[in-house]
Amino acid sequence: MTRRSARDSYDHVTQEDFDRPRRRTRPRTKDRPTYDDAVDALVVTVDRGRYTVRLREEPDRVVTAMKSRPLGRKGVVVGDRVRLVGDTTGDEGSLARIVEVQERTTVLRRTADDDDPVERVIVANAEQLVVVVALAEPEPRTGLVDRAIAAAYDAGIEPLLCLTKADLADPAPLVEVYRPLDVAYVVTQRGADVAPVLERLVGRTSVLLGHSGVGKSTLVNALVPGAHRAVGVVNDVTGRGRHTSTSALMLRLPEASGGGWIVDTPGIRSFGLAHLQPQSLLRSFPDLDDLAVDCPRGCTHAASEPECALDEAVAAGTVEEARVSSYRRLLSSRDAPRG
Ligand SMILES: Nc1nc2c(ncn2[C@@H]2O[C@H](COP(=O)(O)OP(=O)(O)OP(=O)(O)O)[C@@H](O)[C@H]2O)c(=O)[nH]1
Ligand SMILES: [Zn+2]
Numbered sequence: 001m002t003r004r005s006a007r008d009s010y011d012h013v014t015q016e017d018f019d020r021p022r023r024r025t026r027p028r029t030k031d032r033p034t035y036d037d038a039v040d041a042l043v044v045t046v047d048r049g050r051y052t053v054r055l056r057e058e059p060d061r062v063v064t065a066m067k068s069r070p071l072g073r074k075g076v077v078v079g080d081r082v083r084l085v086g087d088t089t090g091d092e093g094s095l096a097r098i099v100e101v102q103e104r105t106t107v108l109r110r111t112a113d114d115d116d117p118v119e120r121v122i123v124a125n126a127e128q129l130v131v132v133v134a135l136a137e138p139e140p141r142t143g144l145v146d147r148a149i150a151a152a153y154d155a156g157i158e159p160l161l162c163l164t165k166a167d168l169a170d171p172a173p174l175v176e177v178y179r180p181l182d183v184a185y186v187v188t189q190r191g192a193d194v195a196p197v198l199e200r201l202v203g204r205t206s207v208l209l210g211h212s213g214v215g216k217s218t219l220v221n222a223l224v225p226g227a228h229r230a231v232g233v234v235n236d237v238t239g240r241g242r243h244t245s246t247s248a249l250m251l252r253l254p255e256a257s258g259g260g261w262i263v264d265t266p267g268i269r270s271f272g273l274a275h276l277q278p279q280s281l282l283r284s285f286p287d288l289d290d291l292a293v294d295c296p297r298g299c300t301h302a303a304s305e306p307e308c309a310l311d312e313a314v315a316a317g318t319v320e321e322a323r324v325s326s327y328r329r330l331l332s333s334r335d336a337p338r339g
Helices: 006-016 142-155 172-181 195-201 216-223 278-282 286-294 309-316 321-332
Strands: 039-047 050-055 062-067 081-086 096-101 107-111 119-124 128-134 158-164 184-187 205-209 249-252 261-264
Touching: 039 062, 050 081, 050 096, 062 081, 107 142, 119 205, 128 142, 128 195, 142 158, 142 172, 142 278, 142 321, 158 172, 158 216, 172 321, 184 195, 195 216, 205 216, 216 261, 278 286, 278 321, 286 309, 286 321, 309 321
Parallel strands: 062 096, 128 158, 128 205, 158 184, 205 261
Antiparallel strands: 039 050, 039 081, 039 249, 050 062, 081 096, 107 119, 249 261
């Protein structure tokens, strides 16, 4: 992918994306309000039926809104691009109404549990999922990382590993675990220059996700001066952090650094993948997908499949064994204990 200039990328996110033609699923009738005076906005956080949004034309203006009747039961989540009517001044006590949710480009979802079919959308329109993993304190647990990467691929969102607390441990062993998957990564630590991280975030919308205590709030505060995300204390006994952040919040990266948005999510304990299908995951591995055309019908490509073409390709030396086993590890993370 060619890197656009920071300026172009920022414009891309704030204008071009918002300007995407709105698709109307139902023809308007003269009885339906047209909302021609509605303004475009972006949902940055949700709290008990109240939506905090920023206006497209004036991202510094923060407005509180509620869903309006025409939306019915349609959900509105962080990252949604919406249209607003009513009082959009953002003045204290003012309340605007969301009358339309624009078509989502991506949807990052998780099920509470692998057996729980109820899907929860975490965020809409994200382009990148940043999986924040501490190299120590708490010890990296690849379970959640695998599951998050699988969810990202499934959603058509690019994963990025952000390895924190590099002052405490060597990143090399963890990097090696993810090398066969070709997942991009960046290494950082508290107090270090955040430029290498920022470079990966500029001009796009990224979701940050990770176990409590991995240093996500510390990172967010470094990326967005003034974000004031609460930094928790890792419990000496369990080595885990307290859940100091409570709700997902979308933050604007400083315009001086090129702009873009990050969504800080609260410490996530579980990441159910009941919705994950082997076929959708395979789409993110074009080399394996090509080989799998020789699989018998209905092959799940799991290690237990007797005639999976992926095994034949490994035997023939066409593909690295580690790549196939890493793909299978992601695939089986759906059923693995959550960690
Ligand atoms: N040694 C070391 N400690 C760090 C680093 N980054 C953060 N910490 C510490 O790790 C602890 C947890 O950091 P947070 O930023 O609150 O972690 P979090 O992931 O936001 O945790 P929650 O808010 O609970 O979700 C705090 O005591 C931080 O000071 C780092 O690079 N090195
Ligand atoms: Zn197969």
